[in-house]
Amino acid sequence: MDTVSDRHLKVTVMTTEDGRAIRYDSDGRKLCAGIVKHTGQPCMLPAMSKQDVCQHHGGKSSGPKRAARLKLLDLIEPALATLAREMASTTNKPADRIRAAENILDRAGVSRVHTIETDDARALLMMKIEEARAQAEQTVQDMSKELESNEQAGEAAEEAAADRERE
Numbered sequence: 001m002d003t004v005s006d007r008h009l010k011v012t013v014m015t016t017e018d019g020r021a022i023r024y025d026s027d028g029r030k031l032c033a034g035i036v037k038h039t040g041q042p043c044m045l046p047a048m049s050k051q052d053v054c055q056h057h058g059g060k061s062s063g064p065k066r067a068a069r070l071k072l073l074d075l076i077e078p079a080l081a082t083l084a085r086e087m088a089s090t091t092n093k094p095a096d097r098i099r100a101a102e103n104i105l106d107r108a109g110v111s112r113v114h115t116i117e118t119d120d121a122r123a124l125l126m127m128k129i130e131e132a133r134a135q136a137e138q139t140v141q142d143m144s145k146e147l148e149s150n151e152q153a154g155e156a157a158e159e160a161a162a163d164r165e166r167e
C-alpha cells in the first residue's frame with residue numbers, strides 16, 4: 001500500500017489482485033479511476049457508489065435509464081390507444097369515458113388549467129367566427145345594395161336611351 005500526497009488530500013492507493021490501482025481519499029472514500037483530460041492527472045472526485053468512476057467519468061451511465069425510458073415510451077402508445085377506445089366506446093358509462101378522456105389529457109400534458117384555457121380558446125374562436133360571419137353578412141348586404149343601385153342606374157340609363165330613341 002502506497003500513500004500519495006495530493007494538493008488537498010491524502011490519497012491511499014491499493015492494488016487489486018488483478019493489478020488495478022484503486023485510490024482512496026483520507027476519509028476512506030474510493031476515488032474515481034478516471035483521468036482529468038486537461039491535466040492528465042487522476043480524477044480526485046469520489047467514485048459513485050458501487051462504481052469505479054465519478055459522474056463526470058461515466059459513473060452516471062444513462063444507458064440503462066435510457067433503455068427503461070424507451071421501453072416506457074413504447075408502452076405509451078398502446079396505453080393511449082386503450083384509453084382512446086375506452087373513451088370512444090358508447091357502451092361504457094359516461095363517467096368511465098370522461099375518466100379515460102381526462103387520463104389522455106393528463107398523459108398528453110394538458111393540465112386542468114390548460115383545459116380551461118382550451119375552453120377560453122374555443123369561446124374566443126366562436127366569437128371570431130361570429131364576427132367573421134357578421135362581417136360576411138354585412139359585405140353581402142353591401143354588395144347587393146351596390147348591385148341594386150347599379151341595376152337602377154342601368155335601368156335609368158336604358159330608359160334615357162329609350163327616351164332618346166323615341167325623340
Ligand SMILES: [Zn+2]
Nearest residue numbers: 032043054057
Ligand atoms: Zn472522475
